Amino acid sequence: MEIIKDIQSAFLPELILIIFILINIVFSLFIRKNTYRIAKITTISAITLAGLAIFFIQINPTYFAFNEVYISTIYTTSFKIMILISGLLVILSANNFIREKRQKAFEFFTIFLAGILSAFSLISSNDFISAFISIELLSVSCYFLTSFRRNHKAKEAALKYLITGASSSAILLLGISYLYGITGNLNFSNISDAISVSGINIMFIISCILIIIALTFKLGCIPFSNWIIDIYEGSTYGVGTYLSLIPKIAAIGLISRLFVFIFSYSPIIQILTAIIALCSIIYSAIGGIKQTNIKRLYAYSSILHSGFLLLAASCVSVYGFSCLIFYIFTYIFMNIGIWNASIIYTTNYQSDKIIDYKGIFYKNPYFSIAYTICLLSLAGLPPTSGFLSKLYLFSALSREDFTYLIILFLTLCATVISLFLYFKIIKVIYEKNSQDTKIIKNITIGKIILYICSIITILICIYPNEFIKLSQIIAYYI
Template sequence: MVILPELVLIAGALALFLVSLGKNQSEQKIKSVAILFGLGTFAATLLAFHEQATLFYGAYAVDQYSQLFKVMIGAGLAIFLLFSQNLKAIDCKVRPEYYMFLLLSVLGLMMLVSSIELMAIFISLELSSFALYLLVPMRDDRTGVRVQMEAGMKYILFGVMGTGFMLYGMSLMFGLTGTTYLQGIFDFLGADNLQPVAVVALVMILTGFLYKLAVFPMHFWVPDIYQGASNETTGFIATIPKFGAVALLIRFLSLPTGHSAFLIDLLAVLALASMFYGNLSALVQKDIKRMLGFSGIAHAGFIVLGLLSLDTEGYSLAIYYIAGYVLMNLACFLVISNVSQHGENLSIEDFNGLYKRQPVLAFVFAVGLFGLAGIPPFVGFMGKFMILTSALRADHLVVVCLAAINTAIAIYYYLSVVKAVYTGDPGERSLVTVHPLIQATGVVLVMAICLMGALPAKFVDFAGAVVQHLP
């Protein structure tokens, strides 16, 4: 029961592997198996939520903190599988493998949020990442996009570079402290042992974590991979892996050390750089996925801003923000995946008059974009407001002012898409036909975005209570 979600994911990956061995593969069968195990994973996270244990010689911690993230990862996976079941840009012949690698990536994320030892973190991170590297080039050439192979190569090369930095930092840290366990490392660093080599090791280890979150300057893979991957694959990369990155950062930063001032300065610089680079780059984008990619870099800056205080309040707000961000991004990619008729990339102009062609998707898209822009009463507004308030209480006035400017910049390009949806001329663009289940999934996402925006205190308080159990 302790590792029930992980076992369900392993079983799902094995089942899809067996399906892939068959000669006459039924598209409906493949889809049904994937959705079944996606929903089963979410159910397993709920059943195992109150379980607690330390496994594998203390390298794997199943606690309330890790279980909260597993529930969010499981929910994200279930929602993703429900709205991306058509996989328009993925050839039917490789769909079993596609879903198998998808589940293996989620398995890596589940393991990542429970890992409290450097080697366990490395193995989990690589399992999650390498499965994603294989999903990007699976895009079908018939969509008219020819850059998926280039995107896949860039993704793996940049990922290996980030991993190399992280591994070198881990080796330095082990040589300095004599342990690979996070608690032992920070016990050593907390005893006024912060040597220059320890600073270098910390920065290099953080590089691997920040790459997953797409924080500046580890952001450079985002626009090309978002554009080259299929719409569904991009939707996954842009959302669920962020949970693992945030969980790892909080666990890493929550351990008491003597280097808080250094970390705060570093995080402040990274947060502002991410926000300005992401928002200013998003302003000039015409491709919707590239725009969301650059905006994701900016949102990563807001998440890092929530961590500046290095306390329970900041960590709980970061959890709240990433949960809301994933919901809003899933809503946007639900629309993108289903408006794209043959899996092709879409420009902002392709959404002209969407409210006339498919009013439900237009409404879901508008809510997702309003939330990402930080407009009330959606979760994006409350997340940004509370993070800025928390940073202000921690005496980061300059950072807060610059972050507020970035919020204003972001409103422009998000609302330009909403303008196209509701005031643009559809021209000869055809009506969009969507399965009722996908429409229902969109409505559920809208309700969740509104509910989290209306009742933020309940989620933040719960997240705060969970974070307090961290060592």
Template sequence: MMKWVLFIPELYVVLCGLVFFILSLSKQASSKRLHKIAVTLAGIGVLVTVFCARQNGMVFFDAYRVDLFSQVFKLLLALGTFWVISSCNELKGIDERQHAEFYFLVFICTLGMMMLVSAVELLTIYVALELSSYTLFLLVPMRSDSNKFVETGIKYFMVGVTASAFMIFGISFIFGMAKTTYVSGVMEALPKVINEPAAIAGLVLALCGFFFKQALFPFHSWAPDVYQGAANQVTTFIATASKMAAAAMVIRFVGFSAGESAVFIKVLITLSILSMTFGNLVAIIQKDIKRLLAYSSIAHAGYMLVGILSMTERGYASAIYYAIAYLIMNYSIFMVIMKIADDGHNLQIKELAGLHKRSPLLAMTLMLGLFGLAGIPPTVGFTGKFLVFAAALEKGYLALVIIGMVNATISLYYYLIVIKAAYLLEPVRPYPAIRVDAWTRSMSFVLVILSVYLGVFPDKFVALTEAAARSLPY
């Protein structure tokens, strides 16, 4: 008898997608009604995921593992989806006739990512990745003025399918070396042959799909154009929820080597350094805030990899904590962007001038989000960087940590440019007043409190991430 109760969060998301599939067939539903239904369903989804957080077991012929590691990431995915949908009350960047389809694709993408973090069989992982990827390929060009950004959708699709091709090619190498597609069998067989060129090539190629999701250098080329070209709500979803699933799978795949291959570790160190350095240097010259955050995400993928490549329990725990921190910090910033650019246009940094007068609360939320990304205490971002650097130091990667700290210092420059615009610059022309509704006000307070509380009192959350890391079968 199948333990279907282990699949409850995914079944619930399927139900949510089915609701909006049916609503998409009828053009009678108003945008406000659709939003209320979506927020309600997404909120219940968070509660369902919390309720199922302690479940353990294997389903689908042992191709699907439910444990604390997968459940923590499912909770992050459910929370990220809820936060994004809660900010879609206007949704002016997307044609009103496509609102039901938008929510349908968001829920289906969440389903794919939830399946991804629990899949422990290579082909199941690949199918789940494709499910989440293709829904994003459809969401990106779903913009009111899509003719201006049609190239963005095509570029995202082409780069995405190329990364998928590399990944399935790498999986074929792994299967050839391990003689199995089950993660448990791969973990047992691969460390014995990890110094073989085919094993290293297979692992690196298989990681391409997840590095693409993370926008790690050199798989980053899609990120700036997609961040800029997609509707603000879609960009928020890509920048928050989708990064959680990618982080989970990079942790799982990197662990396959068990740290036995010096060549593989050198490849990861090189990618981490290049990603941090390239992302931070190019972000300095950006004028569009979404493009700036895209290059920032490239750098943060490098920081997260610093913790992961330690290949220790503490390293994996630090990467999980960093993922939690990144979700909070990034959503804080994007929520402010969506409120300021409530008509759906792309926000320029200069448009933030005088924000502290137009809305002190949004200015503070933006500032704390940026301080977190820069790693300034006492924010959650500082604690996240401290944990990943500490894990790397334990493994003796002193030079890598120094490079990471130098890059964190460089990033201060462009984050402070944004804060300077919000607090010190006067607008060259009067901007309209910002309407901050009760929900946005509440979310701002929650995000500010979370950002500071997790930075000052991280103990319980660090213990949770360590327990999640222990549940990994390494």
């Protein structure tokens, strides 16, 4: 009976996702025609029903389910809502996830939902076992999604992802095992109690370092970010959108919770995380300069923003976490905006190079303006929401102690350099070129989503206070 009560109070959205995964599998056996459309409809309904179910679970006070392995708080629920929003936008925007393999649509969407399910359970996990299983499930789903293309490059990308993912899981497990050796427990709250009793020693610090480094793999920070660049290039655009959002949100949710429970005992880990984040920001800002492929550029931008997210998580304060939530919220829309624009462009003209975006302003003005707004928001220029989120982040950083000021200064330099990444695309869009300008036609939903994202980006800048207050309230309940 306790299981049913647990399910009803904390596990309901995940249950709905499981049911729809099963429905997808069953459909794949029986339905032969119109597979893509039906699969899309089931997935969208899964996401919406899971979103509705979130309102039925208990979030205040915190509910510990399944013998304290699974947790349900306001913080985790807000992350789940953000994942659902991003999942929904990804599905709506990518109208051509899988161009060739139409008959395998159900499998694709099964794995899609499995990824979302694993992201949910990763955020709500209170125990290293469930965290590890969720990480593995998320990784496996992403391996599948990456390779879902008849192209040889996709398979190669997926294999690289697998090998790097496996090695990072190994490092994670090493860290967890040493932590288990010190405390004898795998539950976050129990570990935190044990450490507060026994004090910290060198093994604790080493194990925490191993864990945090392995978790930054999923985010895509240095030193694990090399695979991201190849992955994004290999997969389709829709999958790229998915990959740039869902694992990232899930991983940063877990990292922030770990920071509160375990890593807050020694400041070395905070500073180390901040340095890793800083290095990844600088690396991606400088590395992205030479790119000519638009997907690789997006990959470098994704690494850049992962660095910012990690930096926000590393100031372990309520203020820092509210920055984090606000940043993720604005980042979802900006990111979907730019990927969506590329999806729209590529469905008309299959090309991956930046140069081919030349001069699209003169035939498609509204499209280019919306695209430019999203790019400027990623770069962090006013009057877009990216500016506000970065401002908030920098004000959170400046509240910490002295080393953070140095980090802040270097981050500012790196932000300036990273402007170049985005202005590369903007410059190309507005180049005056008499021949060769392409007209984009016939894609309504994608364009609508692009416009919505750009308008939301500006609206958040005009009236940000509500969102900031909301994120402060949420962060308080971590």
